[in-house]
Amino acid sequence: MTLREEMLQLAGQARDASRTLAQLSTTVKNDLLRRMAEALERETPALIEANAKDLANGREKGLSTAMLDRLRLDADRIRAMADGLREVAELPDPVGEITGMWRRPSGIQVGRMRIPLGVIGIIFESRPNVTADAAGLCLKSGNAVVLRGGSEAIHSNVAIGAILKGQLTAMGLPDGALQVVTTTDRAAVTELLQLEEYIDLIIPRGGEGLIRFVSENSRIPVIKHYKGVCHTFVDADADLDMAEKICINAKVQRPGVCNAMETLLVHRAAAATFVPRIAATLAALGVELRGCPTTRQHAPNIKAAVEEDWGAEFLDLILAVKVVDGLDEAIAHIQRYGSLHTEVIVTRDYANSQRFLREINSSVVMVNASSRFSDGNQFGLGAEIGISTTKLHSFGPMGLEDLTTRKFIVFGDGQVRA
Known part of the structure; x- marks a missing residue:
């Protein structure tokens, strides 16, 4: 069977199951x-064993500490995956509303x-928990799902997928509803992106290169989960204790995720106090x-930023810092360099907070x-698709x-159009 035939078969089974x-x-x-959640917890040792293979391969390939953290599964993260499935089970079912x-x-x-969208294809990198999160959301919303994870997480993804599919089979449901692409051949992605008769929506999650490739090569509608160039703006009258606490959490807690802060903007009036701190x-x-340059006047030991830093998603313990003249410049900077992900203002000025909310059009x-x-x-929302x-x-x-659409329904009692 050729790769194209394999992807056609996989997508066809998903369409039938949908x-x-x-x-x-x-x-x-x-x-x-709920059965899937129990199965994941029951198979924790096997999942950790499979994940260890991916971690070992990642270290050999020189993956960064942040990327290895995204890849890692342990008992707590497996429990979190299971809890995510249980949370989705508790959410209201949108289908039929x-x-x-x-x-x-x-x-x-x-x-x-x-109504459900039908078949959703998700192409993602690094984080194996996406396999469970995406499966739970797609199945609860009545959609079949085709999952193609990155080669760096292949052992983890296949193991998670097998456990979840086992519960479909145990309940007499079509296991084609959950498809995990088991090949690491990148050509599989290209083949999937051509199957518009079988797959209704493609959602890519990963780095900029992946998003661009999928967007440029897909014949299927794409919802982009683009890079997270997230900003925090510390306003002139911000509570600096609060600002420090927020900045530490946003940058340090998990620097390798898309909602970590990548650029800190500081109002000039607060810079002399807050930047050194x-x-x-x-x-x-x-x-x-x-x-x-102004930031470095207040903190001479830090590196000079270059133009590329302002639009960078570092996904690491690196932060770009800029002093701005005020709210206008902060908004202009975010509009120029942001990626429509997440933006934060720290302020006690109600008018500024409301203007920031209105004028920043990030998600x-x-x-x-x-x-x-x-x-x-x-x-x-429960576990998110991205x-x-x-x-x-x-x-x-x-x-x-967000994984459903709406159709019109009409009730009559014999009306005909004049």
Whole structure:
């Protein structure tokens, strides 16, 4: 069987299974997710063993510490995957929801009903927990899913997929509803992107190169989960204790994730006090700072920033720092260099906070909170499929409702059009 034939078969099985999934009751779907959660926890030793192979290969290939952290599975992370499935099981089922009914002069009643998209293809890198998170959300929303993870996580992804598929089989459901591409041949991605008759939506999650490749080569609609160039702006009258706490969390807690802060903007009026303070604190935590000339006047020991730093997603303990004249310059900087992911203002000025909320058009805009909260789970969506930086048809963290569409439904009692 050629690679194209293999991908056609896989996608065809997913399409066939999607018809069954669309008709499943909420009770059956919830039972499936709970069984999957129990199975993941039960198979924790096997998952850690499979993940160890990926970690060993990653070290041989010289993956960064941050990338290895994204790749790592341990008992806590496996439990978190299981808990994510249970949380999705507890969420309201969007399928079949009727969103509004209205009567027309003809007497007919018109409404809209939520339905699954069909088959969703997800192409992702590094983080094996995406396999469980994406499966849970897609299955709960009545969609079949085709998962193609990166070669660096192949053993982990295949192991997770096998455990989850086993529960589909155990319940007499078509296991084609959950497909994990087992080949590491990159040509498999190209083949999948041509199957518009079988796959309804492609969601790429990963680095800039992956996103661009998928967007340029897909014949299927794409929702981009582009890089996270997240900014924090410390305003003139910010509570500096709060600002420091937020900046530390946003940069240091998990620097290798897309909602970590990559650029810190500081109002000129606060710079003399805050820049030396935050520079010393972050340096002590192992962060490499790269600053504009004004920043370096207040913290002479940090590196000089170059133009490429302002649009960089470092995914590491590196932070670009710029002193700006005020809110106008902060907004202009974010509009020029941001990636429509998550932006934060730390301020006690209500008018400035409201203007920041209105004028920044990223998918998530925050006041006085860490960008690390930009996450579907933290927003109450359960496990997320990712954070969309595409304004159509979903923007920001994508939960169950974002994996459905709406069809029109009409009720009449014999009306005909004149």
